[in-house]
Amino acid sequence: MNTVWPALPLPQILRDVLAQRSGRIGMAIVCLHLAVALAAPVITPQDSAYQDASAMLQSPSFSHWFGTDRLGRDVFSRTLLGGREAMLIATAATFIAMAWGSALGILVALIGGRTDAIVMRFIDAMMSIPWILLVMLFVAALGSSSAALVPVLGFSYGLSAVYLARAAALDFVARDFVVAAQIRGHARWAIAVTELLPNVRDSLAVQGAMQWSWILLAVSSLSFLGMGVAPPTPDWGQMIADARGIMQRAPWALICPMLALSSLVIGVNLAVDALARVTGVERTRRVLGA
């Protein structure tokens, strides 16, 4: 196994990330969100689906910390629970996207030539359709259950992973140690796994963490449009869509899920910024096809 610059061991990376200010703040926010999401079913003070007709649109109080929404549901409980489904979908979809995307990207970088050109032209064409329409195309055919969203988002977001993994791997395919492995007669998949993967690991980790936040935003956006997480499961995007009509009378029902979603995404961004700096990876922003 060869790596060009010594890949840092994981505990070392974590320590370096935490040594940076943005890393500390970002990790703190993300860990808080994860802890709340895990503990939410136990710590929510009220049933998130319980509609109290006598307590609609109440402003924040001791019995309802974040007030109530237009159906008299407790906004605090719903905000605590509202990220769980989206985070679960994002995690599963990120694994699928990174798995097929990086495998294909590394392989075409290694094979090169006509195969590379044809595959990338297809990926290019699919990335020309804005992600949301690509996803909507599949949602229209498959319906919008969480079970359908995972493969659909995993496929759509894998496209940009192909790009990144290919670009990262291309830096190494012409190096001596890869050529040496080819001369030794190693199989392509073996070269990809033992020679290239360790070298692109850091790029993939940074990309994977960004993908997670993009997919989380995608799920929330779809929920906002009514194609994502379906009621009665509470979800931030869905809560924001639901509270739009009452923003004048009950702004808390709108602001709370907004703060929750935005803080999580900002936290991930800060943590990834630190990770990118520590590992020396140029980080991609949410521009291309994302």
Place this chain on the structure above:
Amino acid sequence: MATVLLERIGLALITMIIIVVVVFFALELMPGDACSVNLGRGASDSMLAACQKRLGLDQPAVWRFAAWAGDFLTGDLGISMQRDRPIAEVVGWRLRNTLILAGLTAAIGIPLALGLGVLAGLNPDGPLDMTISGIAIFAMTVPEFISGTLMILLFSVILGWAAGVVTIGYKAPALDLLKASVLPAATLIFILAAHILRMVRASVIEVMQSDFVQMARLKGVPHRRIILHHVLPNALLPAISIIGLTMAWLLGGVVIVESVFNFPGLGRLAVDAVADQDLPLVQAIALLFGFIYVLTNLGADLLALTLNPRLRTRRK
């Protein structure tokens, strides 16, 4: 030059052909077809068969693909299932509305972003740059539907400057639509400008540190002249291709922002079409968006080629 031009145009054509193939066959691979999706589970076999016969779904896939792609090229986009009207008719007005919105966004957003990016890049880490970049990073991080809703909260509910939701119909005159576009366009500009200005800023910083700018400075060329004649042309050229790529985001963002503001454009039509399970309509809109993206990028590419001679030689 001519070969490079032909190569770019050829690649764009191939990409468009692949988009047509992908959009058609992606749905072929799915369980069910336009009829079973639209009619739902309760449909009887005879209803399904009648619908499939009407849409020609009883024919083999390759045959249908040829017919569908051929119709598309001649401007016949098929028939919308839910609305039972030709898709070209349903799409036409909304395409105009979306183009008005996107045009307004680009016309204000791009010059604004170039200006702010240059200002931020000339004094990196100064107070002006910190403000501009801080707001830009916020705009890039927060999702479109939250920025849009915040715009409504601020400008409509709190300040009362503009109506929060568009209420005019999709056939309204262009001038009325332009007025209705103010808040949706402001939301799109907010995000679009953030992406472009960050890249212009980086590009300006890079050029300012280049040898030829150092050289000009040492020769005693006045600062103004250095900025106008040396830095700006070199820093703004790369921005042209970046603007083309940002169009991909703009087209996707339009879908969400139109829904937030109830704007009667193509993006909201796509959302409605998914809700109505109108597969042919969703397909047609996805195709249109893909084509618009490829053509804008081709335009940006060709513009960059004419303005930047260094790109014209083939690199291998």
